[in-house]
Amino acid sequence: MVTRTHEAPEFDATYGAIAHPVRRRILDLLVEDDMPVHALAQQFEMSRPAVSQHLKVLLDSGLVRERRHGRERRYRLAPDGLRTVRDWIQHYERFWDDRFERLREHLEQTNPTPTTHAPESDSQNPDMQSQRTKGPQP
Amino acid sequence: MTTEATNDLSTVTRDLTYPQPPPVVWKALTDTNALADWLMPNDLKPEVGHAFDFRGQPYGDWDGVIHCAVLESVPNERLVYTWASLGVETTVTFELAPEASGTRLHFEQTGFEVTNTRAKQGAEYGWNAFFEKLPAVLATI
Numbered sequence: 199m200v201t202r203t204h205e206a207p208e209f210d211a212t213y214g215a216i217a218h219p220v221r222r223r224i225l226d227l228l229v230e231d232d233m234p235v236h237a238l239a240q241q242f243e244m245s246r247p248a249v250s251q252h253l254k255v256l257l258d259s260g261l262v263r264e265r266r267h268g269r270e271r272r273y274r275l276a277p278d279g280l281r282t283v284r285d286w287i288q289h290y291e292r293f294w295d296d297r298f299e300r301l302r303e304h305l306e307q308t309n310p311t312p313t314t315h316a317p318e319s320d321s322q323n324p325d326m327q328s329q330r331t332k333g334p335q336p
Numbered sequence: 337m338t339t340e341a342t343n344d345l346s347t348v349t350r351d352l353t354y355p356q357p358p359p360v361v362w363k364a365l366t367d368t369n370a371l372a373d374w375l376m377p378n379d380l381k382p383e384v385g386h387a388f389d390f391r392g393q394p395y396g397d398w399d400g401v402i403h404c405a406v407l408e409s410v411p412n413e414r415l416v417y418t419w420a421s422l423g424v425e426t427t428v429t430f431e432l433a434p435e436a437s438g439t440r441l442h443f444e445q446t447g448f449e450v451t452n453t454r455a456k457q458g459a460e461y462g463w464n465a466f467f468e469k470l471p472a473v474l475a476t477i
Contacts, residue, residue, distance in 0.1 A: 287348065290348050290445060291348050294348060294350055294443065294445070295350070297374060297375050298350060298352055298441075298443070300373075300374035300375075301354070301364055301374040301375075302352075302354060303374070304364055304370065304373045304374040305354055305355075305356045305360060305361065305364055308360075308364075308370070309356045309360050
């Protein structure tokens with residue numbers, strides 16, 4: 199359940215890359231537009247080599263790609279790299295959807311006749327309950 | 337760090353309704369055997385500070401163990417525990433509210449931030465701010 203994406207090395211690279219505030223800021227900037235390193239460096243109170251180091255981590259993780267523009271190298275966001283993050287969360291979503299359905303089954307088996315405080319007509323009808331609960335998740 | 341943002345990718349949220357009343361749902365959340373029946377084998381006790389494990393099926397490099405500790409326990413209302421596995425520590429929250437037709441269950445799993453050292457360097461910066469942007473970015477993939 200929680201594991202498949204964790205086993206992928208790119209998962210570590212992605213999470214490592216977005217774990218640093220400077221690198222997240224770089225990604226934020228690159229969402230807007232492609233940029234050369236000197237333009238990026240202007241946004242930070244750190245040396246250009248330091249910014250380049252962060253860029254290298256992002257490049258290695260595949261979250262950022264480099265493109266030569268004449269003599270200039272520009273950097274752009276490669277959002278596919280964030281897929282592992284999304285897949286990881288979706289993993290949990292599927293896991294919990296499955297478990298909450300099992301919880302419903304467990305409750306139905308252990309308490310087949312709900313003794314609710316103020317029973318309403320539809321709450322007594324198990325067919326309607328199960329219809330309400332199957333189908334797409336909220 | 338706020339955990340209130342529910343539409344961002346750092347939180348899994350579910351709102352469900354069950355026809356049984358809160359004490360019945362509470363039992364399913366807190367009784368070891370009941371919990372094992374729908375979630376995983378465990379040694380949970382709904383006592384604040386109690387450390388327990390879930391033991392799932394090992395898979396690949398994963399030993400199947402999820403380490404947990406109870407943070408909050410208000411019978412029939414609220415159960416919160418940490419959920420740590422593979423270096424990622426999240427928090428799960430179950431909130432129960434009575435409804436005319438049973439129980440409303442609000443569930444959240446928050447904190448999908450890797451708790452390795454590198455991640456901690458960045459912890460002071462709002463993860464949520466970043467994750468809030470993610471859906472828009474991912475929509476462009």
